[in-house]
Amino acid sequence: MWIWLWVGTLVLASGAAEAVTPQALANSKSCMACHSMTQKIVGPGFKQVADRYRGDKGAAAKLATKIRKGGSGxxxxxxxxPAAVTDAEAQQLATWILSQK
Ligand code: HEC
Structure with missing residues (x-):
């Protein structure tokens, strides 16, 4: 399964400037200290986030802003x-999180 995520990520990222995969980015930006892929730690699991926003077309932009600025509620x-990421990195992370199945 991981290999397919990885391949999918490469396909998704091929148009972008970053050579870093979103997974590696999430690790290097300490996202994984509070998030896991599947279940709540401090913050929600990324699959839970994807499930919540499935079908919401504005979700990627909304989550990218939240990643950059932080927030609660x-x-x-x-x-x-707030995370120390660029706009492009926040977009990349948001798109990746929303693509979890
Ligand atoms: C100190 C712990 C912590 C770190 C580090 C952290 N998060 Fe979170 N994250 C949270 C908490 C807590 C929430 C729930 C916030 C809420 O209820 O609005 C959250 C929520 C989210 C959400 C869902 C937002 C929403 O409005 O539904 C996304 C997406 C997310 N985090 C991505 C990331 C990414 C990407 C990183 C790394 C750049 C990161 N988080 C780092 C604690 C953290």
Whole structure:
């Protein structure tokens, strides 16, 4: 399964400037300290996030902003701190998170 995610990621990322996969980016930006792919740790699992916004066309932009600026109140009282990522990285991460099945 991971190999297919990886291949899919490469296909998705091939148009973008970044050579770094979103998974590696998420690791290097410490996202995985609070998030897992499937279940809640401090923040929601990324699959849970994808399920919540499935069919929401504005979700990628909304989540990219949230990743950059942080925020709270959607999943609970716990806040997510702003992340040190560029706009392009935030977009890449948001798109990747929403593509989890
Ligand atoms: C200190 C812990 C922490 C770190 C580090 C963290 N998050 Fe979060 N994240 C949270 C919490 C808590 C929430 C729930 C916020 C809420 O309820 O609005 C959240 C929510 C989210 C959501 C869902 C937002 C929504 O409005 O539904 C996404 C997407 C997300 N995080 C991505 C990331 C990414 C990408 C990174 C790394 C750049 C990251 N997070 C780093 C704690 C964290």
């Amino acid at each position: 959607v999943w609970g009282p716990m806040a997510m701190p």
